[in-house]
């Protein structure tokens with residue numbers, strides 16, 4: 001936490017050497033961490049993107065693993081299933097912008113409805129569209145057009161689902177998970193009767209783990225929204241259409257056990273999930289693997305909006321460049337890089353309709369956008385190895401004069417790390433194209449930032465950025 005970091009002077013002239021020592025000391029050297037702890041904690045970020053109540057992925061994991069126990073799934077497969085259940089929504093952000101665009105609505109609300117409605121049925125597709133679209137702004141012609149898309153004509157939602165499934169599966173593979181985990185994520189929205197998406201696979205042509213994911217996620221959505229009876233009802237009603245009949249029978253049997261529903265409630269869901277990882281197949285994360293997790297989630301964050309394509313990875317690059325110039329040691333740089341990769345994690349909880357809006361934001365929209373550092377803080381605080389960088393990551397919109405957000409922290413309370421992130425973040429944001437303005441050239445970006453020296457941004461950090469940019473420019477010229 002920030003207590004391990006030397007406080008910076010009020011107007012922004014910290015001592016880089018002193019801070020570098022403290023940063024290095026703050027890194028947790030433990031390499032024996034369970035991957036499931038990190039993944040389970042970060043799954044709440046995926047819930048946010050999907051418009052799901054917090055803990056959706058965790059509860060889906062509990063349900064899916066109980067179904068698997070009823071059908072005696074072998075241990076090796078159980079391990080693949082466990083991670084597929086937790087990471088099923090890894091591709092969620094990749095179609096968020098398009099969902100918001102298509103339905104002219106909050107993508108999170110549209111996605112939440114999409115999980116409940118039988119959108120392959122005409123009447124339900126219409127209901128879905130009407131409910132997902134902001135009331136009072138819908139013409140009949142538009143409803144018809146959108147409903148056609150919802151029904152799969154013009155390749156509409158099929159394309160959206162393909163994007164989501166493929167992206168999710170590919171991130172899982174990048175993270176080193178088994179092919180079976182990736183296959184399950186890829187086939188999450190396929191239905192037993194062949195009317196699912198994106199491939200329209202049928203019956204046992206859908207991998208077993210994908211069928212378990214589909215049943216577990218849907219029953220969780222209904223249980224959370226309407227209670228256990230609704231979950232049982234949807235399982236029975238969609239037996240043989242959406243769901244594998246044998247799996248429905250296993251679910252109905254499992255949920256009769258007295259500890260089934262109580263396990264899904266309360267504060268200790270994460271601990272119960274951790275206990276379900278097959279003991280002989282426990283995955284552990286070393287520092288390199290934690291870097292990969294941060295990189296993967298940066299990709300998830302950046303995919304949320306076409307305007308932030310590569311934002312987090314670029315901010316991480318500038319952050320490390322500044323840190324090098326300030327003499328921060330390798331451990332401190334690694335910690336800062338992770339904070340930079342994850343600083344906008346909370347944007348997964350902001351509607352893409354707002355993030356992609358071309359015009360001026362309303363006051364309410366501005367409030368929602370300005371909540372994202374707080375979401376970042378709340379998520380990262382729960383991720384053991386990233387907990388000590390949660391505060392810093394969440395301070396990237398703070399200003400030296402205390403006029404930033406989300407807390408209005410400035411002066412000596414604003415640590416060097418946060419000042420570095422703020423400069424890297426602003427430099428990248430100004431350098432990139434935005435829905436409301438063109439890309440700015442480098443001289444203009446520098447001029448804008450210079451106006452904010454000592455009030456918005458730290459002059460020492462800004463000077464370090466300029467040195468880094470010069471160094472980068474020289475390297476590019478030589479190459």
Ligand SMILES: [Fe+2]
Nearest residue numbers: 343344396397
């Ligand atoms: Fe941000």
Ligand SMILES: [Fe+2]
Nearest residue numbers: 311343344425
């Ligand atoms: Fe940012």
